[in-house]
Amino acid sequence: MRHVLIAALLVAPTLTIAETPEEKAVETRQGYFSLLGANMGVFAGMAKGQIDYDAEAAQKAADNVVLLSSYNTGHLFMEGTSSLDLDNTRALPDIWDDMAGVEAKFDNLNKAALAMQAVAGNGKAEMAGALGTLGGACKSCHDDYRAD
Incomplete structure (x- = not known):
């Protein structure tokens, strides 16, 4: 009996409702945009004075946004999603x-x-100046392609 219970506990986590490829694409796409948003939040928090400007943190966030914006997102936009x-x-x-x-x-x-990457670590004013253009690029896509 004990072996049956152990086996059931080991198998139970693998018994999940199957996700369709479309649902997986949406989940992955949302994860991608969450990563972008988390890094944008670093800039916004510093620019608004909600968190202290930190050159190293700003530079890391900028490096991350460059990496993410270079990523081939084609597979994230599967038909039917x-x-x-x-x-x-x-x-x-x-x-x-x-x-x-x-x-x-x-x-x-x-x-x-x-x-942004070129100036993020140079000071709050430079970072905040680049944030308008970067935020505008995000907003442009949201305005045209995202429902509120």
């Missing part, structure tokens, strides 16, 4: 009608991230 297809996403269907526009916005994000 818009807000019309699934309840757990705010991705508007316009994304799939305008992939060239989405790619252009990611290119702008990368350019703004590179500009």
